[in-house]
Amino acid sequence: MTTRRAVAGGDGRVDECVRARSGGCSFGQDGTQDAVVAGGKNKMKCMVVVTPPPPRELKRELKHLKRHLADPDVSRRKMKELLLRLIYTEMLGHDASFGHIHAVKMTHDKSLPLKRTGYLAVALFLDERHDLIILILMVNTIQKDLRSDNYLIVCAALTAACRLIGGEAIPAVLPQVVELLAHPKEAVRKKAVMALHRSYQRSPSCVSHLVSNFRKRLCDKDPGVMGATLCPLYDLILEEPNAYKDLVVSFVNILKQVAERRLPTSYDYHQIPAPFIQDDELFVVAHQPVAILCGDADDDGSEVIPIKSNTT
Structure with a gap:
């Protein structure tokens, strides 16, 4: 259940409150969600009070998701919606492991929005300690997507690599991550720095011969890449x-x-x-x-x- 209260702007007018997206809102200590909606000269603040559904409804929702995810005829667009709802149920503390394999499968989709949704779900559902078979599938998918010509797919794969690639799997993707440090897109270079840093944190012995790359990226022409490089350099300076x-x-x-x-x-x-x-x-x-x-x-x-x- 969601309750919304609209607060008028400086001119006293109140426009119709649009649905606030979680990415542009902030949560207060009282459980409210604030969003500023700007339209022309008018500004309005929407206060969204988010109340989790009762356990009975959540159990019913999980049964609904389990039934529809098992349907072989479910459309790809519907599958995307089901995965997003599955993410929400896990965020509320309920076990939705029955749908993890569907998130892995969606990372193989040729559609960019669906592939990115799959990577989002996988990064939230799994970590390097998860089931070995699923992780092997993800490592193979990440390796393939790191070679993609679409930089958005490469960014999604690098984000998943930071979350999923553990000590034994690091050598499998490390050469590709190092190559991406010189990618023409600054977003890819930044995520490659982050992935290399994460690999160093998990297995310093596998990455110790590559730390010179952090020095090079400190001089990157993009401030975002340079700022991301400060984090691994901080860890290295603490040690030596x-x-x-x-x-x-x-x-x-x-x-x-x-x-x-x-x-x-x-x-x-x-x-x-x-x-x-x-x-x-x-x-x-x-x-x-x-x-x-x-x-x-x-x-x-x-x-x-x-x-x-x-x-x-």
Whole structure:
């Protein structure tokens, strides 16, 4: 059951409330869901109070889904709807494992919307500890989709790889992930960095010879890729700070670019320039040895002093 309350904008007019999509809403501590609906000069705030259905209805819904998923004549469009409803039931804490194989099958669909829905469901349903047979099917599918000419399919496969590829399966997809670090689309490069980072977290020995790729992506022309690279570099610096002391100048130069608002305004948040990149940068720099930051260690650290003075 969903109750919606509309709040008028500054001019006192209340337009008809449109259905709020979860991706553009925020949930408050009181269980409400807020969405701002803008139309021309009018702005309206919709408060959506989401109440889970009672257990009896959920059990009936699970029986309905199980019956329709087993129907061999169900249409592909209907299957997509059923999987989305299955995701909702699992989000409420109910077991929907009977439908997991249907999500895996949908990742093989030739239709892009259906394939992406399948990958979404698989990433939510499964992890690297799941049934071996299903994971083998997913690894084969991910390998094939990483070679796709459609970058949206590649992005979906990389997202699933971050979730599903465990220690033993990492060598099977690692060469393709490394190749995608040089992909012409920045969204693919960013997700490839994330997939390589996740592989390093799960099996450092398999990825230790590839960490130099993180250094290269730190100089990527896209700020999103550069920002994603800060996370794996942070983990690496925690383990061996002195091995990355030569990157301090690069880190401070990035902070300088952010402070001077040289990044696209799309990275601003409430008029603050790229605050999340700033946070990651400061965390990384904070774990460098003090001698390097002060310029007392060697010539590499001494270059930081004039750069820092310009950012404060």
